[in-house]
Amino acid sequence: MKKIMVIGAGRSSASLIRYLLEQSERENWKVVVADYDLSLAEEKTNKHPNSIAIQFDAQDVPTCDKYIKQMDAVVSLLPPSLHYLAALSAVKFGKHFLTASYVSKEIGELGKEALSKNVLLLNELGLDPGIDHMSAMQIIEKLKAEGAEIKAFKSYCGGLVAPEYDDNPWNYKFTWNPRNVVLAGQGTAQYRKDGKIRYLPYHRLFSELETFHFEGLGDFEGYANRNSLSYIDIYGLSDIPTMIRGTLRRSGYARSWNTFVQLGMTDDGFRIAHSADWTYREFTDSFLPENPALSTEQKMAAFLNVAENAEIIDKLKWLGIFESQKIGLANASPAQVLQKILEEKWQLKQEDKDMIVMQHLFDYQKDGKKYRLTSSLVVKGDSVQETAMAKTVGLPLGIGAKLLLKDQISLRGLQLPTVREIYEPILAELKSMGIEFTETTELI
């Protein structure tokens, strides 16, 4: 009887655990679900006969060793900074280890030992990174096989509220880690365009947008992610003139969000001494150029150079940033205060469903003609548990783990799912579950 362990039973684990339990019935596996909070593990396993829910401290080496040495494979959904000790145990005892996280420096250093122990250390097998890598590589290898010369690759992804539940003026709700949304893009975006490396600092990021169209959903806008350059070699596209990855939002979002960036309200680098006692209004006011003759709303309109009844002012008002409510968070950074304000308005309601949108645009030349291939993915959540995010992050991991337990992947050592042996069967099974890209090609 094979044993597989899932570490981390939070929001993103529902689809993964459900999938593994389904497989366990057919394959006669034991699925161990481990979390620091036992009740989360118990809730997800729901007394399934093939399951064991355990309390687990991933920062305790003896605990990691004790459980992991009994497994055949381990899937970690821990926050990225907490994978290492579990990965170390897995490699030490010769167990496969899978995550949806970027390869950290210390995980990378385990690659050699993983290879010598004949196990797979598979990273970036979620949505973004994960499904993006797999779907992109499938197209890239197909185009290369056809003799096409790829001139540009743009890849954008976003987690949003599904349009049926999109009932706020920002057309956005938090469907994932709110802190990451507030801090998104800080630093300098790096990408390649028309053969040149380009740098774009944070304070201009949300005003340099591209438009992406999804059939049946309309237009979205995309802003560049922090580092697109590192993907050029991963995808084997070292000579590509244009390569840019980014984040998708509903049209109009970035211009409004840019208000907070321009004012400095997303700074996480200092603390506001009296933040608990300040009101939302005082917080907002402290970032606006002072003018004692104007109200805070009027100062905002002046700062944005719009009329007081402009749509963007209404969107800001709707968030509550001009209200006299106390912040109630002690010694908080501006980013933390902003996150608190946004969480009150942007949280998903019980009945709300989320949506994942991803689009790859490839411009290429073949036989003297120029083409654009557009590959789009839209996934909507099924329920509170089986969100689009939980499905697209968890199912690739689940399928990958299944293939390993059934000895259908022979690859070993440190890997990304950019290898055909991995991406082909996973994409095929995702397609059978309705997680499927729509592809169109046009002459340009």
Place this chain on the structure above:
Amino acid sequence: MKKIMVIGAGRSSASLIRYLLEQSERENWKVVVADYDLSLAEEKTNKHPNSIAIQFDAQDVPTCDKYIKQMDAVVSLLPPSLHYLAALSAVKFGKHFLTASYVSKEIGELGKEALSKNVLLLNELGLDPGIDHMSAMQIIEKLKAEGAEIKAFKSYCGGLVAPEYDDNPWNYKFTWNPRNVVLAGQGTAQYRKDGKIRYLPYHRLFSELETFHFEGLGDFEGYANRNSLSYIDIYGLSDIPTMIRGTLRRSGYARSWNTFVQLGMTDDGFRIAHSADWTYREFTDSFLPENPALSTEQKMAAFLNVAENAEIIDKLKWLGIFESQKIGLANASPAQVLQKILEEKWQLKQEDKDMIVMQHLFDYQKDGKKYRLTSSLVVKGDSVQETAMAKTVGLPLGIGAKLLLKDQISLRGLQLPTVREIYEPILAELKSMGIEFTETTELI
């Protein structure tokens, strides 16, 4: 025979060591000058009979202990991060310890032991911090004694090239640490204005300027320093409506400097992979919005929304940022590349002299009338060694050390020079050396 040790014999130590050697002749002291680079210590002591030059590793505890236990007082001009072990030795053996640096957390924690050992641990006794604290406190205590109510305090300081040697279009040369100049202002400026705390992010810092006039020198512009709020309590001004500290430059500098900020060229947070082989022109181009129809200079003019022959374009051209010269620095951050380019143009020539300008503006009410007190300091360098910076950083420390060795300061424990017992004699002696504020008061 009393012994005093100076740790650090670099650029800023000349005036301090010269002063202590002069005093040593009158007081019969021994002056030990210690540096990791013995030749620097020997150059500064110049075989003066009361001097000893030693090679010294301030990061080695036995070395610190061995020398410091023989001293009566220690003055450290080390970089801020390197004071700690020397301070620890000094406190352990009951020796006075003086620096021009901000109080770090770990230095602050030595305060209690310093008090119990009956020694003074005196920080922030240079120019800025240092002379600014002392001169401000002298005025604040005088105004308070007169029953004045202080409504606003603005304090600005800058290190510049003296006007007689100001021969470049930026009216600026590096007279101090170039890296600090390139990174200046990153984060969010925090100050109080008209009774309210205000925050100003980096990307707007260099466009929100105030003008300061110096008799005989003309106008300067000032931008806010990162944190002015922490000084409100230090100066005993908890109810003051307006408190802002900042940096002075010649008028026109900030607008031009802002070009680099807006483009993102001051980012120190990532490395440019092929920086060594890039040219200055390619570096500049990579930050500009692309337009294949335009030259790099034309793109810059378009970005700045100015004509191609505008003065700001000439200033940028003068720096060499459009040249085809190779950068030659491997794996450098944008800030490091920019620093390299600037150092070629902004370095002081052998004959150049520097200048320190500092101005305090106090608005206050007394007997129903409103006044503005302006207190200005201008110090010019005397020679390559005795720069304005070396004098204004080193002489307060030298005078402070002398007063301690002559038992003319009774204060003990962790202190700043905001205490009258310290600032009064030091300011008086600085005045006798020509380092003197000019004060004017006008009705407003």
